[in-house]
Amino acid sequence: MTSLDHRTPVLVGVGQASERIDDPGYRGLSAVELAAAAARDALADTGADPGAVAKAVDTVAGIRQFEISTPISHSPLGRSDNFPRSVANRIGAAPARAVLEVTGGQSPQHLVTELAGTIAAGGAEVALITGAEAISTVRHLQQADDKPDFTEHVDGDLEDRGFGLKGLANRQMLAHGLIEPTSQYALFDNARRARLGLSREAYALAMGELFAPFTKVAAANPHAAAPVERDARELATPSERNRPIADPYTRFLVAREQVNQGAAVLMMSVGAARRLGVPEEKWVFLHGHADLEEQPLLEREDLSGSPAAVLAVRHALEVAGIGVGDLATLDLYSCFPIAVFAVCDGLGLAPDDPRGLTVTGGLPFFGGPGNNYSTHAIAETVVRLRARPGAFGSVGANGGMLSKYSAGVYSTTPAPWRPSRSAELQAELDARPAVPTTVHPDGWATLETYTVQHATGTAVVVGRLDDGRRFLASTKDEETIGRLLEGEPIGGKIHVRSFGFGNRVTLTAERMDELFPPRAPGFRDDYEHVLVRRDGHLLEVTINRPDSRNSLHPPANAELAEVFDAYFADPDLWVAIITGAGDKAFSAGNDLVYSASGKPMWVPKTGFGGLTSRESLPKPVIAAVNGFALGGGCEIALACHLVVADESAQFGLPEVRVGLVAAAGGLVRLPRAVPPKVANDVILTGRRLSAAEAESYGLVSRVAPAGQALTVAREVAAAILEGSPTAVRTSLRIMAEADAIADTVEAVRYPSPALDELLVSQDAFEGPAAFAQKRKPVWRNR
Numbered sequence: 001m002t003s004l005d006h007r008t009p010v011l012v013g014v015g016q017a018s019e020r021i022d023d024p025g026y027r028g029l030s031a032v033e034l035a036a037a038a039a040r041d042a043l044a045d046t047g048a049d050p051g052a053v054a055k056a057v058d059t060v061a062g063i064r065q066f067e068i069s070t071p072i073s074h075s076p077l078g079r080s081d082n083f084p085r086s087v088a089n090r091i092g093a094a095p096a097r098a099v100l101e102v103t104g105g106q107s108p109q110h111l112v113t114e115l116a117g118t119i120a121a122g123g124a125e126v127a128l129i130t131g132a133e134a135i136s137t138v139r140h141l142q143q144a145d146d147k148p149d150f151t152e153h154v155d156g157d158l159e160d161r162g163f164g165l166k167g168l169a170n171r172q173m174l175a176h177g178l179i180e181p182t183s184q185y186a187l188f189d190n191a192r193r194a195r196l197g198l199s200r201e202a203y204a205l206a207m208g209e210l211f212a213p214f215t216k217v218a219a220a221n222p223h224a225a226a227p228v229e230r231d232a233r234e235l236a237t238p239s240e241r242n243r244p245i246a247d248p249y250t251r252f253l254v255a256r257e258q259v260n261q262g263a264a265v266l267m268m269s270v271g272a273a274r275r276l277g278v279p280e281e282k283w284v285f286l287h288g289h290a291d292l293e294e295q296p297l298l299e300r301e302d303l304s305g306s307p308a309a310v311l312a313v314r315h316a317l318e319v320a321g322i323g324v325g326d327l328a329t330l331d332l333y334s335c336f337p338i339a340v341f342a343v344c345d346g347l348g349l350a351p352d353d354p355r356g357l358t359v360t361g362g363l364p365f366f367g368g369p370g371n372n373y374s375t376h377a378i379a380e381t382v383v384r385l386r387a388r389p390g391a392f393g394s395v396g397a398n399g400g401m402l403s404k405y406s407a408g409v410y411s412t413t414p415a416p417w418r419p420s421r422s423a424e425l426q427a428e429l430d431a432r433p434a435v436p437t438t439v440h441p442d443g444w445a446t447l448e449t450y451t452v453q454h455a456t457g458t459a460v461v462v463g464r465l466d467d468g469r470r471f472l473a474s475t476k477d478e479e480t481i482g483r484l485l486e487g488e489p490i491g492g493k494i495h496v497r498s499f500g501f502g503n504r505v506t507l508t509a510e511r512m513d514e515l516f517p518p519r520a521p522g523f524r525d526d527y528e529h530v531l532v533r534r535d536g537h538l539l540e541v542t543i544n545r546p547d548s549r550n551s552l553h554p555p556a557n558a559e560l561a562e563v564f565d566a567y568f569a570d571p572d573l574w575v576a577i578i579t580g581a582g583d584k585a586f587s588a589g590n591d592l593v594y595s596a597s598g599k600p601m602w603v604p605k606t607g608f609g610g611l612t613s614r615e616s617l618p619k620p621v622i623a624a625v626n627g628f629a630l631g632g633g634c635e636i637a638l639a640c641h642l643v644v645a646d647e648s649a650q651f652g653l654p655e656v657r658v659g660l661v662a663a664a665g666g667l668v669r670l671p672r673a674v675p676p677k678v679a680n681d682v683i684l685t686g687r688r689l690s691a692a693e694a695e696s697y698g699l700v701s702r703v704a705p706a707g708q709a710l711t712v713a714r715e716v717a718a719a720i721l722e723g724s725p726t727a728v729r730t731s732l733r734i735m736a737e738a739d740a741i742a743d744t745v746e747a748v749r750y751p752s753p754a755l756d757e758l759l760v761s762q763d764a765f766e767g768p769a770a771f772a773q774k775r776k777p778v779w780r781n782r
Helices: 031-045 050-056 083-091 107-120 135-141 171-175 181-196 200-219 232-236 270-276 307-320 337-347 370-387 422-430 478-484 509-515 554-569 592-596 632-639 654-658 666-673 676-685 691-697 709-722 725-739 744-749 753-759 762-772
Strands: 009-018 059-062 097-100 126-134 244-246 260-269 285-293 327-332 392-399 404-411 443-453 458-465 470-475 493-499 502-506 530-535 538-543 575-580 585-587 621-625 628-630 642-646 650-652 702-704
Touching: 009 031, 009 107, 009 270, 009 285, 009 370, 031 050, 031 083, 031 126, 031 260, 050 270, 059 083, 059 107, 083 097, 083 126, 107 126, 107 260, 107 285, 107 370, 107 392, 107 404, 126 135, 126 370, 135 260, 181 200, 181 244, 181 337, 181 443, 181 458, 200 232, 200 337, 244 443, 260 270, 260 370, 285 307, 285 422, 307 337, 307 392, 307 404, 307 422, 327 337, 327 370, 370 392, 370 404, 443 478, 458 478, 458 493, 458 502, 478 502, 493 509, 502 509, 530 554, 538 554, 538 709, 575 585, 575 709, 585 621, 585 632, 621 632, 621 709, 628 632, 632 650, 632 666, 642 691, 642 709, 650 691, 654 676, 666 676, 691 702, 702 709, 725 753, 725 762, 753 762
Parallel strands: 059 097, 059 126, 327 392, 470 502, 538 575, 575 621, 585 628, 621 642, 628 650, 642 702
Antiparallel strands: 009 260, 126 260, 285 404, 392 404, 443 458, 443 493, 458 470, 493 502, 530 538
16 A cells, blocks of 8 residues: 555544433433544544544534524524534544534535545545434433433534525425425335336335345344334334325334434545554545435426436446446435435346345434434445455435435545546536426326325325426315325326415316315405405505504415405406505514414415515505505515605515515515615615605605505595596506516507507597596596
8 A cells, every 4th residue: 555645535433322212321412422422433443542543633524413404403402503523522632624514414425525535635634524313312301300401512613514405495395395304205206106107015015125124234233223123014014103104105114313323434644544553454445436416306307216316326436447236335325215216226226136235224224313324324334344355335325305415435445536527427417407397386287296194184296287397286185185095196187276375286176166166356344454445446455463563474465365356356446555554564574473483374376465476466556655664565565556655654675684585576676666776775784765765766656744645645546546547557557568678669669459459448539528528537447
């Protein structure tokens, strides 16, 4: 090995720690303590002086725990605010650099690859990667009277890379209950079953046959959370202990997160290894590697596989200069069957490959310690390869929804650092055409895949409209769910209808009408959250939630949408005014108290207040702004044709101050309504505009004396009602058409059909006739 560059990266130490709550020596260790125990073992595993090695560590990279992996995660027993340095302090290390990696099961292998490259480039000499989960302990002790406090405050810099969740979740997934991995992966396995043409029973047995050998490995692993060997039929058959979770999965077939496990990997340059006295028989080299990402879930052409994962493994082997047949050991990420099947399908591996597909026992049986599983897989691979000098082993690490895949190939055979072509391959993957999607699907469609969540009695489906657009939907309809749970529903027809609260599917249009009877536009006798008053051809709508400053929650939004549907459909109503009850606020926007309660948040398809997302407002709507018009309240005003503001009124979009954005039209309409720099000021700082300032920019039509906004708005409405309602509607339509035409002359010349319709209207004849006869016109609105 004397010819190796002194900066060549090499793995020199690995360690694992674990405890089960029913163990005689159970200590109730925190995640930091488990990681530190694993790190101490890794230091000792080097065969050198552990203290000297610890002092040489210049980089510590921590795997993010589940309890800090998403914005809504929490730590019932507390946590360290600098996990890597908490571990470093316990082992006597004082690294110059501390990293907290992004969320995802790919992170251990990704960090090995990244830090190997850093070492090879001279940016580091000795790096420790460590992670742990104490999920079982937290669950066990959080209700205890003497529960421990795992809170730690640690000084020192931390390179916190954030959650890294971009592309892994969106509003559609949240709206349809597709937020936890079990349901997400179930979609993939059901799609694969349909592609292979297997019956439910045959596919369940295939999943059992895949994982039965995993249980045998887990049974022999002292760190396994469930060291019990099971046969294929036991794994595939529902029972009291093996309950159905999300079709096609039962409990034994999904990752086991209730674990207490930690693992660590120590890397360094060859030069550092020699200086610190690490014996060469401890050295394991990273021969090949790749890091690739898949398209967002709904954009993937094939939901039954993972081209990115397969390509990552292939490329890692290519960089190593070997083939899959040259591997002595494999560990394929196994959170769910499809994660293993997808790679096997792509590489031509048999599920019962005699080499085995796991070195630990896999996530359902060894355990799924959050994002840290593959650190254990790497540790086990290193131990096995040391026992078989010259052999090769691979680790596949998966994150997200088959979204991020990092692959590594290892051997004791000396090898220089070799860069990969991951960036080039990623560009090729990114260039693949994306499946077109739609947020609001309606009509007949074909079922692509689905799952049924047994705890909630909800089915989540992915379908394609006849025009090829893909959508996400859900249903609680027992008739539809019954069909999904028998035979092969994939490829069959379903009926979908979109609502503000989400998309729903049934087997027939008739069933959809039974569950969601179509409602003709019209007014109710009374409403809970709004007041409605008709005065001839004028409609007055009052948001009636003064105790919450007329902020809107889903029920209030739904009522406003219904009211404005009725207004636009009623030929006897020609002008509408919207205002807020009381004198404090027109509307303070979204009801943040309701949002914080955890109740489902949604807005009608027609938008906030039933106005902001309408394709058109064909009849005049006047906002009478009394007091605050903030957030969604300001967006309602922006959507209206005219704004009459009380002199004390204030307008603003403060969303950025609460971590949100003005997504109900504010980011679009405000820059079109006021000078761009003013819009930027209001949007980016949350600054409020007074009524006078808003009028100076043209945001407000008229400013009314204090307490007179509604009175002046009625005066404006009366002036509009003096004109022909047909001409008013035609004017609004032509102005809207002109907005879409950039060139002024082209816009003027545009032959609007609305003008032709106006010229043959009764009102178009009545106006000139009344003028000639010197009488007041009698408008017919036709």
